[in-house]
Amino acid sequence: MTQDSSLFVVTIDGPSGAGKGTVAQRLASKLGFHLLDSGAVYRAAALHALENSADLSNEGAVLASVRAVQPRFLQDDGQIQVFIGDKDVTVELRSERTADAASRIAAMPSVREALLQLQREFAQPPGLVADGRDMGTVVFPQAQLKVFLTASASERARRRHKQLKEKGTDAKLEGLMREIEARDLRDSTRKSAPLAAAEDALVIDSTSVSIDLVTEKLLQEIADRRNIAVP
Secondary structure: OOOOOOOEEEEEEOOOOOOHHHHHHHHHHHHOOEEEEHHHHHHHHHHHHHHOOOOOOOHHHHHHHHHHOOEEEEEEOOEEEEEEOOEEOOOHHHOHHHHHHHHHHOOOHHHHHHHHHHHHOOOOOOEEEEEEOOHHHHHOOOOOEEEEEEOOHHHHHHHHHHHHHHOOOOOOHHHHHHHHHHHHHHHHHOOOOOOOOOOOOEEEEOOOOOHHHHHHHHHHHHHHHHOOOOO
């Protein structure tokens, strides 16, 4: 992959619930950059497979479904709306059912390859902030700043539980913890692009650090690398 050297790309990888999405949205908004939520790409593909009754244990069936889906991503003030056809599926993508299905299909090499170019097309001037699992290791290996944002499984489960309660959704903390641990294991042990920090990534543990402080630290890091004042 060749990347326009004048295009500044920030990648934020890490496990589910570490705060990647929130940090990525804030950075993109502050910098005026495009935003790629790679998880939304996989969730859109997974949702399409679920709604078309594709067998998620059959890689060929899932790949056929993925090739047929044409998701559209609209960015508005740092937020992304996702459409499949004319249907806004943004809310549906955040369900635990869709997230679990996305983690399952993301372990399939052919599916990852099929979605690779779609993700790379998000890299447009003046720059991009991309969050996911393999943004810095596979999708944008020449990114100017690679970040690996993590947090303890218990803290990530607590955050997810709080989010669901605020939305009026009943969920058991213990069950969320098990789901997160299972997803972590699946993501980190898959054969194709396993979850891991790039060798040159800046690793940040957000377990006891606020999202505000993480964002400030990264804005300063980006300003230093671009030789500009902090936005």
